[in-house]
Amino acid sequence: MMMQVLGGNISSSLLGLQHLQYLNLSCNEFYGVQIPEFLGSLHKLRSIDLSRSTFSGRIPPQLGNLSNLRCLNLGWADYTYSMDITWLAQLTSLEQLDLSGTNLSTIVQWLPVVSMLPSLKVLRLSDCNLRASSYSLQISNLTSLETLDLSYNFYNTSITPNWFWGLTGLKYLDISWNGLYGQFPDEIGNMTSMVMFDLQMNNLVGMISSNLQNLCSLEKFYARGNNINGSITEFFLRLPSCSWNKLTRVLLSSNNLTGSLPTKLKPLSNLSGLILGNNKLTGPVPLWIGELMKLTELDLSYNNLEGFINEEHLSGLESLEKLWLSNNSIALVLNSTWVPPSNLTDIGLRSCLLGPKFPLWLRWLTRLDNLDISNTNISDKVPDWFWAVASTVRTLNMRHNQIIGSLPSTMEHMRATAIDLSSNQFNGPIPKLPISLSELDLSRNNLVGPLPSDFGAPSLARLILFDNSISGTIPSSLCKLRLLLLLDISENKLTGQIPDCAAITSETNMTSIFSIKGDFIILNVASSGYKAL
Structure with a gap:
């Protein structure tokens, strides 16, 4: 059912509601409309929420007249701007401010203005193109601040000194995506009230400081995309032991972490996310992984892990939803009767060892959304039950195996948007495709028969079928694929004439679908029995 939204100009008749205290117009579509100046005359307002409603233009300084305002949320309104925010200083009762x-x-002087709001508890200024304010500022008026979001401002300055390190009462600090550089700051150890630290995608170097032991309320620690570049065992030792049972998410991917995961670790009983992908970890996967009973997301992909994983590693993970182990040298040694966690939706096992038999444990999964078992040494026939399991997936990747069998006639009922079955031994014809499909790679197989007269996938953007034994002519139905950007049907047994798409469709992009020099279309029909264009 389509959601109904508001739009158009906001009538000044709202001024008749002089006792209005709460105004929420969030998540609507006021394209190109400015936030009305007359809102500043509704003096009883305590809360304004215009977030995500596609307002544009200058934020009216008349909002500074609303002395009773406790919450002002204009976050992600759309193309709004302000060249002077001194009016904010008049909102002395403000507790929540979101101008993201x-x-x-x-x-230039945005920080002194904000520091004049003594009751402020939440301040969100994400993606505001803020000027860096690294100087020390007397911020005694901000002692109530608990949440500070300065993400996506791309300061490209040193992480220390910075004014926010003096806010020792902060519980939530997000300074991600700011290009902050320097050593991992010792000042973190002073933030003893911290519940969530988000330092992602900066340029911090070195191991986290040992004084993190003071952070006894820490629940979430995000440091993806930095350069911690030390031992993963040392990292775990430096996490605050007093918050060990409070930690819910640890995100450390892309950090150059080295060494083996510790063989023994006191269970992180509330951990729901352990993200260690794209580091330089070595050695086996320890058994304590299986003791993380509340884990929903495990990412160990793109490391140099080896050894094996069996039921003992996984059977305790009843809440697991996402399992990413791709690009390691791990063998999954699982009994054919093993039943995986029923909540699994995302599985990435690329380049792990699963074969030679097709993994039978997949049959128990009914909620799969993304499945990657490419390059996993499977040399077996696809069981019939698999296509029923795969009917729910959005992305399916089984390339670079030796899988045999034919594509199912029920393929059109899948909900997939991307399928890659290339470099296998699939045979038989190409069936009608899923209606939502945008990418299909069936290259380097043994497919035969003609191309479908109706592909059934109007949104196809990439269709790669080279190096098969497809015969017959190119059907004119290809001309109707108006979003097609890449077509490769080379090294097949196609004959006949290339369809004249210009005569078949009036769609602009279609007139060049078979043009080698087209701006958007790459066509490869080499070795297919066609004359050069």
């Missing part, structure tokens, strides 16, 4: 997505690039 507002262009504040011309404002």
Whole structure:
């Protein structure tokens, strides 16, 4: 059912509601409409939420007249800006301020203005093009601040000194995606009230400081995309032991972490996410992984892990939803009767060892959304039950195996958007495709028969079928694929004439679908019995 949204101009008749205290117009579509100045005359307002409603233009300074305002949320309104925020200083009762997505690039002294709001508990200024404010500022008026979000401002400055390190009462600090550089700051150890640290995608180097032991309320620690570049065992030792049973998410992917995971570790009883992908970890996967009873997301992909994983590693993970082990040298040694966690939706096992038999444990999964078992040494026939399991997936990757069998006639009922079955031994004809499919790679197989007269996938953007034994002519139905950007049907047994798409469809992009020089279309029909164009 289509959601109904509001749009158009906001009538000044709202001024008749002089006792209005709460105004929420969030998640609507006021394209190109400015936030009305007359809202500043509704003096009883305590809360305004215009977030994600596609407002544009200048934020009216008349909002500074609303002395009773406790919450002002203009986050992600759309193309809003302000060149002067001094009016904010009049909102002395303000507890929550969200200007995320507002262009504040011309404002140099934004921090002194914000520091004049003594009751402020939540401040969100994500993606505001803020000027860096690394100087020390007397911020005694911000002692109530608990949540600070300065993400996506791309300061490209040193992480220390910085004014926010003096806010020792903070519980949630997000300074991700800011290009902050320097050593991992010792100042973190002073933030003893911290519940969530988000330091992702900066340029911090070195091991986290040992004084993290002071953070006894820590639940979430995000440091993806930095350069911690030390031992993973040392990292675990430096996590605050007093918050060991409170930690719910640890995100450390892309950090150059080295060494083996510790063989013994006191169970992190509330951990729901352990993200260690794209590091330089070595050695086996320890058995304590299986003791993380609340784990929903495990990412060990793109490391140099080896050895094996069996039921003992996985059977305790009843809540597991996402399992990513791709690009390691891990063998999955699982009994054919093993039943995996029923909540699994995402599985990435690329380049692990699963074969030679097709993994029978997949048959128990009914909620799969993404499955990658490419390059896993499977040399077996696809069982009939697998296509029923795969009917729910959005992305399916089984390339670079030796899988045999034919594509199912029920393929059109899958909900997939991307399928890669290339470099296998699939045979038989190409069936009608899923209606939602945008990418299909069936290259380097043994497919035969003609191309479908009706592909059944109007949104196809990439269709790669080279190096098969497909015969017959190119059907004119290809001309109707108006989103097609890449077509490769080379090294087949096609004959006949190339369809004249210009005569078949009036769609602009279709007139060049078979043009080698087209701006958008790459066509390869080499070795298919066609004359050069």
